[in-house]
Amino acid sequence: MDLLVILQQVLLQVGPGSSQGNAWLMIISNIIWLALLFLFFFQDYVMVWRYAYMVGNFLTGLNRLIYNNINLVVNHIQQLLRSNGSSQVIDRSVIERRIRDLMEFVVIEPVSAEPTGLMRTLKLLVTTYNERLEESLRALLPSIERPLVQNVVDAVDGLRELNFIYKVIMHYYRLSNKYKNPYLMMQIYMLLPILREYVNALNGAITTFLKGQPVGDAAGPLTAYRFMRNCSSLEEINHNIKDTYVGLCNFEGRRVYVVKAKGPGGTVGNLDDAITYLIERVGVRPRMIITVDAALKLEGEKTGSIAEGVGVAMGGIGVERFNIERIASKYGIPLYAVLIKMSIPEALSAMPKEVEEAVNEAVERVRRVIKEGVREGEEVILVGVGNTSGVAQ
Amino acid sequence: MSFENYYVSTVGLIIFIIAIVIALVMNERYFRFIRNTLSQTDLAKGRGEGQVLSGEVEVLICPRCGYTKTIPFRLGDYVGKITNDVCPKDGEKLVVHAIYYVGMTEQGS
Numbered sequence: 480m481d482l483l484v485i486l487q488q489v490l491l492q493v494g495p496g497s498s499q500g501n502a503w504l505m506i507i508s509n510i511i512w513l514a515l516l517f518l519f520f521f522q523d524y525v526m527v528w529r530y531a532y533m534v535g536n537f538l539t540g541l542n543r544l545i546y547n548n549i550n551l552v553v554n555h556i557q558q559l560l561r562s563n564g565s566s567q568v569i570d571r572s573v574i575e576r577r578i579r580d581l582m583e584f585v586v587i588e589p590v591s592a593e594p595t596g597l598m599r600t601l602k603l604l605v606t607t608y609n610e611r612l613e614e615s616l617r618a619l620l621p622s623i624e625r626p627l628v629q630n631v632v633d634a635v636d637g638l639r640e641l642n643f644i645y646k647v648i649m650h651y652y653r654l655s656n657k658y659k660n661p662y663l664m665m666q667i668y669m670l671l672p673i674l675r676e677y678v679n680a681l682n683g684a685i686t687t688f689l690k691g692q693p694v695g696d697a698a699g700p701l702t703a704y705r706f707m708r709n710c711s712s713l714e715e716i717n718h719n720i721k722d723t724y725v726g727l728c729n730f731e732g733r734r735v736y737v738v739k740a741k742g743p744g745g746t747v748g749n750l751d752d753a754i755t756y757l758i759e760r761v762g763v764r765p766r767m768i769i770t771v772d773a774a775l776k777l778e779g780e781k782t783g784s785i786a787e788g789v790g791v792a793m794g795g796i797g798v799e800r801f802n803i804e805r806i807a808s809k810y811g812i813p814l815y816a817v818l819i820k821m822s823i824p825e826a827l828s829a830m831p832k833e834v835e836e837a838v839n840e841a842v843e844r845v846r847r848v849i850k851e852g853v854r855e856g857e858e859v860i861l862v863g864v865g866n867t868s869g870v871a872q
Numbered sequence: 873m874s875f876e877n878y879y880v881s882t883v884g885l886i887i888f889i890i891a892i893v894i895a896l897v898m899n900e901r902y903f904r905f906i907r908n909t910l911s912q913t914d915l916a917k918g919r920g921e922g923q924v925l926s927g928e929v930e931v932l933i934c935p936r937c938g939y940t941k942t943i944p945f946r947l948g949d950y951v952g953k954i955t956n957d958v959c960p961k962d963g964e965k966l967v968v969h970a971i972y973y974v975g976m977t978e979q980g981s
């Protein structure tokens with residue numbers, strides 16, 4: 480008690496004997512000052528508690544989100560089976576286990592120390608992954624139309640991504656606790672806002688895909704679709720490339736080959752194969768190849784603004800882009816790109832109105848580019864890049 | 873009790889309370905809550921005038937005369953689908969022209 484009194488006298492700079500009055504007030508003020516001092520010296524620890532708390536919260540939320548989305552997918556599958564009048568009753572837990580298995584599905588990156596043929600290997604892996612995912616879900620949904628199955632495939636792919644984020648963040652969270660290392664926690668904490676945005680986007684994507692609605696990324700295929708609608712004597716070209724549509728139409732005397740993924744099921748198609756087919760098998764000699772795709776906007780840019788440029792507008796791991804670039808450079812075909820800007824959440828969730836309006840503008844740009852750069856009687860390839868979920872041809 | 877004692881205690885308390893208030897306001901969640909309650913009144917005002925469809929909508933178009941109609945999104949529809957709806961002008965079947973999402977004015981999040 481003596482110590483406290485002395486401390487108080489020091490803190491408040493009052494002489495002895497003056498502490499008769501309001502004793503409670505003094506005690507409170509002491510506690511406050513001590514607490515402030517304590518916080519000042521231990522603010523690192525306080526911050527670490529806060530980081531751990533925030534990251535833990537994020538993980539709990541993410542876990543709940545994944546659980547809800549699994550339920551959503553399982554319900555959707557059951558509903559599809561029921562609406563199909565399927566006699567076999569599949570147990571809910573069986574479906575859920577299959578979905579959970581697919582969520583743990585891994586794609587092992589090929590060895591890149593010896594890069595010869597790496598692109599072909601990557602393409603093989605991606606194709607195999609997509610086929611495997613679709614086959615597994617087809618086994619669950621044996622007599623359902625293909626577009627509906629493709630939509631479920633895309634939803635499960637989103638779930639897999641969510642699950643992957645959860646596992647990685649949980650890994651570092653545990654590691655940080657295990658080694659009592661605040662810096663690991665701090666790094667995750669700093670990434671949280673970006674992760675949260677991405678997770679919300681994926682969450683929106685799963686719902687959108689299940690409903691079969693176009694996502695923002697469908698801007699490319701939608702541009703191709705609208706271009707074809709304003710084009711005369713449209714005919715489909717027969718080929719055996721999976722999930723890809725190739726149409727030929729006449730735009731003011733120019734022969735325009737329109738390539739897009741085959742809708743309305745969610746798929747990105749094999750656009751590079753289609754272009755290779757057109758050039759090497761059909762013998763098309765295009766004046767240029769125009770690609771239209773959704774592109775990531777920078778923070779300051781407006782959603783739905785359009786940029787034009789040179790090159791192949793195409794996201795993903797770069798396999799298809801590489802193949803198109805290679806065939807174009809082999810035959811000396813100029814590459815032209817039209818980009819529709821949007822953010823990640825907008826690209827993954829239901830297509831916003833701004834993007835829908837930008838598509839009309841993109842169609843106008845494509846027409847202008849064709850009119851300017853391609854003479855009558857010449858050929859040109861127009862490629863609508865992106866996931867064509869909810870957009871037919 | 874001396875004046876200084878009383879004075880310092882009161883000032884200390886006030887500083888402490890201000891610090892807590894600042895911490896609460898800076899906290900993202902409370903900040904969002906406060907901002908939402910503040911902007912609620914504006915939203916209510918904006919909604920009253922001119923009923924515009926919001927949420928997921930689709931646009932149907934008549935391929936012959938260009939008549940358009942905006943309706944809420946129906947499950948199973950996709951762009952390019954020929955629907956059973958007919959054009960009131962010439963009886964042509966309407967085609968789904970666009971499906972998009974009309975959100976609140978807020979960007980992102």
Ligand SMILES: [Zn+2]
Pocket residue numbers: 934935936937938939959960961962963964
């Ligand atoms: Zn009409």
